[in-house]
Amino acid sequence: MPPPADVEALYRYLQAQAWEPALEVLYQNRMSLAIDPLLQQATQVLLNALRAYVNSVPKEVLEKLFLLHTGQLFRLPEDFFADVVVALVERHADRPEVAQAYARWLPEHPLCAPYMTPMHTEPVWEAWDGFAVKRYVPTRCLTPPSLFRSxxxxxxxxxxxxxxxxxxxxxxxxxxxxxxxxxxxxxxxxxxxxxxxxxxxxxxxxxxxxxxxxxxxxxxxxxxxxxxxxxxxxxxxxxxxxxxxxxxxxxxxxxxxxxxxxxxxxxxxxxxxxxxxxx
Structure with a gap:
C-alpha cells in the first residue's frame, strides 16, 4: 500500500494558489488516487480551482497539466484538457511549430485548426545558452507506450x-x-x-x-x-x-x-x- 497522501499540504498550496507544488503533491501521490477518498476530494477541488484560472496560470502549470494527462499519470476531464490545450496553443502563438504540437491534440477546435496545415519546411537551428537546437514536432498525435508491460x-x-x-x-x-x-x-x-x-x-x-x-x-x-x-x-x-x-x-x-x-x-x-x- 502506498503511504497516505498529505492532503493538508495540497489544501495549503491550493489556498495560496501555489499551483506547481500542488500539482507535485498530486503527482507524488498518483498511485493513491484510486483508493484515497480524501485525496480524490482534494484533487477535485484543485481541478475546479485551476479551471477558473486556466487562462491566467503560468505556462509551466499548463505544461505540467498537459504532461500529467498525456503521460497517463493522471487523466483530466476531457473538457478541462481541451481548455489546457487551447491555452497552450495561445501561449505559443509566437512559435508556430510548438503551437502546432499542442494543436494536434484538438485539431478541430477553431483556435487549433489554423495550425494544422502541414509544415514541410525544415526547422531552423535556434540558439539556447550557447547550444544550437533544432526541434522536430510530432506529425501524429499518438501516446507513447509505457516502458512497463504490466x-x-x-x-x-x-x-x-x-x-x-x-x-x-x-x-x-x-x-x-x-x-x-x-x-x-x-x-x-x-x-x-x-x-x-x-x-x-x-x-x-x-x-x-x-x-x-x-x-x-x-x-x-x-x-x-x-x-x-x-x-x-x-x-x-x-x-x-x-x-x-x-x-x-x-x-x-x-x-x-x-x-x-x-x-x-x-x-x-x-x-x-x-x-x-x-x-
Missing part, C-alpha cells in the same frame, strides 16, 4: 529503486547492452548469438562507482513462463548472462500479486546474501 513490472521496478538507492536502475534493458559481444561470440551457439540482439532483461542495476557497469539483473516471471518454449528462452538468457559474468535473479511472484514492500523485503534479503559485507 502493472507488476512497474511495482517491482519501484521496489528495486528503493533497495538500490545509490545505484541506477533501468527497466527492459537490451541484452546486447549488457555484454561485450565480440568477447563472448565464440562461446555462443549461432542461435544464442541471434538471441543476444532480440532479448531484453526486465530490470538491471548499474553501479555508478564502477563506470556504470551492470551488477544485478532481475527477471520477473509471469505464469506464461511455464510454457516450454519460454523456459527454453529463459535458460538461454541465463546462460548468456552467466557467460558475461553477470548475476541474474529470476523471481516468480505468488498467485496474489505482491505489493511494493513485499518485493523490497525479498530484494533486501537477496542483496544481504549476495554482498554480506555491505549494509
Amino acid at each position: 502493472r507488476q513490472e512497474a511495482v517491482f521496478f519501484q521496489a528495486v529503486r528503493e533497495v538500490f538507492l545509490t545505484y541506477l536502475v533501468y527497466p527492459n534493458v537490451a541484452l546486447s547492452c549488457l555484454l561485450d559481444y565480440e568477447q563472448l561470440a565464440d562461446a555462443l551457439t549461432e542461435a544464442e548469438r541471434s538471441y543476444v540482439f532480440r532479448a531484453q532483461v526486465d530490470c538491471v542495476v548499474f553501479d555508478p562507482d564502477q563506470d556504470y557497469r551492470p551488477c544485478f539483473c532481475f527477471e520477473l516471471d509471469s505464469p506464461l513462463h511455464a510454457a516450454p518454449e519460454r523456459q527454453a528462452r529463459d535458460q538461454t538468457k541465463a546462460r548468456i548472462l552467466g557467460l558475461a559474468g553477470l548475476v541474474l535473479y529470476r523471481i516468480r511472484p505468488p498467485a496474489t500479486p505482491p505489493d511494493r514492500q513485499a518485493y523490497v523485503r525479498l530484494l533486501r534479503r537477496l542483496l544481504a546474501q549476495a554482498t554480506p559485507d555491505k549494509p
